[in-house]
Amino acid sequence: MGERPSEMQLPVPQINLVCTFQVELAPICDMGPGRAGQRRIIPIVGGKVDGPRLSGRILDVGADWQTIFADGVAELDTRYAMETHDGAIIEIVNYGFRHGPREVIAAVARGDEVDPASYYMRTQARLETGDERYAWVNRTLFVGVGARNKMSVNVDLYALE
Secondary structure (H helix, E strand, C coil), rough: CCCCCCCCCCCCCCCEEEEEEEEEECCCEEECCCCCEEEEEEEEEEEEEEECCCCCEEEEEEEEEEECCCCCCCEEEEEEEECCCCCCCCEEEEEEEEEHHHHHHHHHHHHCCHHHHEEEEEEEEECCCCCHHHHHHHHHHEEEEEEECCCEEEEEEECCC
């Protein structure tokens, strides 16, 4: 029961780069301790999008509502939007985690230049638009790999295909 015939092989998922988000941030608004951890809001105020399948600009709308848990894990919960080079508006909802060695995360928090390979910053993203030219984003799963800079975030966004 539950076995499939040997000739039916499931495809191995592929990931393909869609674009890189360079997201500009305003200063952190620290909300203080919440029920689950330290709460803060980081406004998203602009940026750019470059890549083989999406390009354009990040709009001055949205924010990252973060929770920093007692073990140092940052829960990332963002909602923002982009305008493509040809005028489509795409909503981005990105959820993920950032964590690493305490000294590395402290350096990231100070705004120091830190090798992104020295900590974990991964996301899952949902994109949505009403523009038919980009309807494919409504039915595609996305994953991201990110890096936090002093006043920006870079995310390489991949389509899971």
